[in-house]
Amino acid sequence: xxxxxxxxxxxxxxxxxxxxxxxxxxxxxxxxxxxxxxxxxxxxxxxxxxxxxxxxxxxxxxxxxxxxxxxxxxxxxxxxxxxxxxxxxxxxxxxxxxxxxxxxxxxxxxxxxxxxxxxxxxxxxxxxxxxxxxxxxxxxxxxxxxxxxxxxxxxxxxxxxxxxxxxxxxxxxxxxxxxxxxxxxxxxxxxxxxxxxxxxxxxxxxxxxxxxxxxxxxxxxxxxxxxxxxxxxxxxxxxxxxxxxxxxxxxxxxxxxxxxxxxxxxxxxxxxxxxxxxxxxxxxxxxxxxxxxxxxxxxxxxxxxxxxxxxxxxxxxxxxxxxxxxxxxxxxxxxxxxxxxxxxxxxxxxxxxxxxxxxxxxxxxxxxxxxxxxxxxxxxxxxxxxxxxxxxxxxxxxxxxxxxxxxxxxxxxxxxxxxxxxxxxxxxxxxxxxxxxxxxxxxxxxxxxxxxxxxxxxxxxxxxx
Amino acid sequence: xxxxxxxxxxxxxxxxxxxxxxxxxxxxxxxxxxxxxxxxxxxxxxxxxxxxxxxxxxxxxxxxxxxxxxxxxxxxxxxxxxxxxxxxxxxxxxxxxxxxxxxxxxxxxxxxxxxxxxxxxxxxxxxxxxxxxxxxxxxxxxxxxxxxxxxxxxxxxxxxxxxxxxxxxxxxxxxxxxxxxxxx
Numbered sequence: 001x002x003x004x005x006x007x008x009x010x011x012x013x014x015x016x017x018x019x020x021x022x023x024x025x026x027x028x029x030x031x032x033x034x035x036x037x038x039x040x041x042x043x044x045x046x047x048x049x050x051x052x053x054x055x056x057x058x059x060x061x062x063x064x065x066x067x068x069x070x071x072x073x074x075x076x077x078x079x080x081x082x083x084x085x086x087x088x089x090x091x092x093x094x095x096x097x098x099x100x101x102x103x104x105x106x107x108x109x110x111x112x113x114x115x116x117x118x119x120x121x122x123x124x125x126x127x128x129x130x131x132x133x134x135x136x137x138x139x140x141x142x143x144x145x146x147x148x149x150x151x152x153x154x155x156x157x158x159x160x161x162x163x164x165x166x167x168x169x170x171x172x173x174x175x176x177x178x179x180x181x182x183x184x185x186x187x188x189x190x191x192x193x194x195x196x197x198x199x200x201x202x203x204x205x206x207x208x209x210x211x212x213x214x215x216x217x218x219x220x221x222x223x224x225x226x227x228x229x230x231x232x233x234x235x236x237x238x239x240x241x242x243x244x245x246x247x248x249x250x251x252x253x254x255x256x257x258x259x260x261x262x263x264x265x266x267x268x269x270x271x272x273x274x275x276x277x278x279x280x281x282x283x284x285x286x287x288x289x290x291x292x293x294x295x296x297x298x299x300x301x302x303x304x305x306x307x308x309x310x311x312x313x314x315x316x317x318x319x320x321x322x323x324x325x326x327x328x329x330x331x332x333x334x335x336x337x338x339x340x341x342x343x344x345x346x347x348x349x350x351x352x353x354x355x356x357x358x359x360x361x362x363x364x365x366x367x368x369x370x371x372x373x374x375x376x377x378x379x380x381x382x383x384x385x386x387x388x389x390x391x392x393x394x395x396x397x398x399x400x401x402x403x404x405x406x407x408x409x410x411x412x413x414x415x416x417x418x419x420x421x422x423x424x425x426x427x428x429x430x431x432x433x434x435x436x437x438x439x440x441x442x443x444x445x446x447x448x449x450x451x452x453x454x455x456x457x458x459x460x461x462x463x464x465x
Numbered sequence: 466x467x468x469x470x471x472x473x474x475x476x477x478x479x480x481x482x483x484x485x486x487x488x489x490x491x492x493x494x495x496x497x498x499x500x501x502x503x504x505x506x507x508x509x510x511x512x513x514x515x516x517x518x519x520x521x522x523x524x525x526x527x528x529x530x531x532x533x534x535x536x537x538x539x540x541x542x543x544x545x546x547x548x549x550x551x552x553x554x555x556x557x558x559x560x561x562x563x564x565x566x567x568x569x570x571x572x573x574x575x576x577x578x579x580x581x582x583x584x585x586x587x588x589x590x591x592x593x594x595x596x597x598x599x600x601x602x603x604x605x606x607x608x609x610x611x612x613x614x615x616x617x618x619x620x621x622x623x624x625x626x627x628x629x630x631x632x633x634x635x636x637x638x639x640x641x642x643x644x645x646x647x648x649x
């Protein structure tokens with residue numbers, strides 16, 4: 001019958017349809033072969049061995065908040081680690097926790113918070129997976145524990161040839177610098193043992209200042225004062241105070257830690273109508289940007305004196321930033337600049353951006369201590385990290401426009417001995433990558449030695465190798 | 466008029482609609498990029514229905530409800546085959562327009578069949594018979610929605626649409642069977 005013919009036709013076409021993968025940047029939708037949820041180390045081992053035998057390609061995904069296709073590759077199988085999410089071992093007395101790599105920070109927090117323990121280094125939000133965070137060598141508001149690299153006691157790695165090995169500072173130590181910050185090109189992190197610390201009660205300290213005063217303030221009032229444990233700052237992108245006005249937030253150890261119990265409960269996302277609406281206005285107009293900056297600043301300055309636990313500082317809200325608009329997206333770009341060069345760099349950025357039609361919504365500033373353990377380290381010295389939230393169109397023309405501006409900003413950072421962060425859209429040129437990450441060629445060369453069949457791939461590798 | 470067969474066919478098609486509806490919403494949501502596109506998709510559906518009602522109303526009087534319902538069931542059976550392979554917002558708009566037309570066919574046929582039945586049999590208890598009709602179609606629809614909640618763990622979104630396509634085709638066969646019986 002006619003219906004039967006149509007049915008067969010439909011199923012045939014349906015089976016041939018590609019699956020598209022896309023990350024938080026939404027600029028690189030890519031047809032992939034399939035998505036496979038990870039379940040056991042044994043099955044993962046089997047997939048990797050089979051990929052080696054049959055010229056298969058694999059990519060590894062967590063929450064996919066990287067924005068440059070680091071989690072997928074055309075025609076490759078994407079291994080979804082979100083389902084590989086059990087807490088394997090927890091030793092509160094030794095302050096150690098062993099988790100499968102698909103576990104989120106939020107899951108760990110829920111487990112350890114009742115025992116008065118907290119994470120050492122994470123992002124400002126707790127929504128990310130541990131494996132993804134290690135692969136991107138993330139950093140956050142903590143200013144005392146150094147890099148996330150230091151918080152890893154050991155991990156088990158499924159290598160590109162399908163061996164499961166333990167990696168630590170004593171066992172197979174040569175793998176660690178390439179796995180952390182290696183965007184899963186050196187295999188799959190199966191499970192990780194992380195060092196924890198005490199949960200602490202902080203009192204929020206806020207201050208408004210001009211951008212010129214910030215580096216000296218940071219050195220004297222923040223870094224030198226051991227009681228300040230965590231820190232962040234924002235610089236204005238509103239027209240009237242563009243790159244001049246700033247406010248800082250310090251998390252200072254509260255004098256009375258007995259109050260911790262009262263504040264221990266983990267925060268949840270609250271009603272987000274107001275910040276969402278304000279951020280919405282700021283996307284569309286200069287007036288909106290002015291309003292957003294004023295209200296956000298006043299709100300934050302008002303929080304001075306409030307108490308908050310370490311765990312809660314590490315799980316701030318993110319839902320209000322979710323953005324859905326046809327043909328537009330919001331991407332991040334992050335620049336690192338040596339502490340001593342901050343003022344001159346900000347002046348350069350201001351000059352670049354004043355000339356451009358560039359919808360910049362927010363800049364958050366944090367501190368990263370010098371740490372060159374990872375092969376692709378970005379902290380060649382003590383740096384400020386400036387995270388830029390950019391609203392842009394998804395068309396080729398708009399991507400080109402943003403590329404031009406971002407490349408100018410990266411150049412400005414490189415001139416002053418700075419760098420940029422790799423997990424975002426690949427706006428940087430190959431030359432810029434090599435300047436910012438002098439070890440990159442060594443990283444790719446070693447990858448080809450340990451992964452001769454190029455089983456583990458992603459768009460970052462495709463773009464820059 | 467074979468009311469029971471009409472009721473059975475209607476129950477099957479309404480159940481089929483209930484099975485796919487939540488997944489259809491998800492599907493449009495995935496294809497569309499924004500709420501404005503979502504709004505357009507549903508707006509086109511309703512607008513198409515509105516435009517076709519007068520024409521379909523006259524058709525109901527000319528060719529009878531059974532033929533309209535046959536058009537609806539087989540039309541929907543084919544549309545369900547299109548959904549899994551539709552890519553891009555324009556395909557969704559086209560499907561919404563088709564479904565808007567077919568939806569108008571179903572609504573008109575259902576109502577005119579019910580009122581014709583009441584008219585022919587000179588029912589005095591019209592409300593009661595409409596209540597009975599809605600009771601059974603709703604019961605089947607509820608059952609379908611609940612069962613689908615469990616099915617979705619085992620079926621892919623694609624298979625749900627194919628399943629619905631079969632259900633519409635089966636409803637069509639049920640209706641066609643009635644004609645034969647009446648011819649006898």
